[in-house]
Amino acid sequence: MIIYGTAILAVCHLSGIFLGDLLGTLLGVKTNVGGVGIAMILLICARLWLHKRGLMPQTTEMGVGFWGAMYIPVVVAMAATQNVVAALRGGPVALLAALGSVLVCACFVSMINRTERDAEAGDAAATETEAETDNRVATHRA
């Protein structure tokens, strides 16, 4: 039954939030520490455990899958209920923080991927300058 899946998700969610609150209290901060992350790990474990025992039929999976698919719509609703007027008073913080992190990450991706042995490595040097220009154009347009 579909509700089994949703119930498993609910139990993992509640346990994760509870453990997050507990961890927060133990650490002396009055906040939830990684509750959602803990819930996600619990769900992955629960899925593996149930799957191994053949207790995870398709309909049960659908009970979780539905909520997983709902996360973009829920985030849209969340965006629509934020205090955007106040955020805009924050000025160019969002733009700069985003641009900065994209540039830093792009450099690291490029650096790590350059360590990979590649049959096509020969043509890499030739296109490098051009690619960097591309990257600059990309960030400008964004």
Place this chain on the structure above:
Amino acid sequence: MLELLEKTAKHNGLILAFAVVGLVMIVSMQLSRRLTMGRVHGSAIAILIGLLLAYWGGVQTGGKQGIGDVSLFAGLGLMGGAMLRDFAITATAFEVHVSEARKAGLVGVVALLLGTVLPFIVGASVAWSFGYRDAVSITTIGAGAVTYIVGPVTGAAIGAPSEIMALSIATGLVKSIMVMVGTPMAARFLRLRTPRSAMVFGGLAGTVSGVSAGLAATDRRLVPYGALVATFHTGLGCLLGPSLLFFVTRSLVG
């Protein structure tokens, strides 16, 4: 007649919210396909429309909850509230396949950690340089630079005010759109050719919508590899943001 319609809507707030968001999604998907040729993912456009609606609501009512303050649309506040949001995000962990994830190996883990810590440092530094001095605001904005999910989840956990949350979402959103649009153009600089390079990219760039849309426009075959690592990104960020990263930030700014 009109009164009766209004009454129906007000008494079924959450149901109306489902219909409204569905409408926003269909409009965004069409805009994505027709205006940007699929280059900017529909979900990013939908979130942008959401933020615009929030702005309109804020201007109309002077409240703090965006369009949720317009009494007719109060149900959006429930749908986008912490309860359903965290529930839906937890559910996405279900799509992670552990055996496949192992193939990403060490390089994927390194990319994931860098992809969480580096944007956080950049975001937190920008927040600091713009005069935010409290650990909660700096952490929330820094987490927003990781992804637009990690930002509000972290903010909610450590008790950030709504305008900081909105700023954090805006940061993650701008980043996501930059990744979507920029990836195909920067593909050669990024060396996006092999599954391994796509996994590195997925770990560092983070946002699932940004990565999957960006890779789809670069090379469709690379999409699952990038998305696989990126699905861990939100979980890792949600785990580290309100815990380790918050504590480090708090110890640094006092």
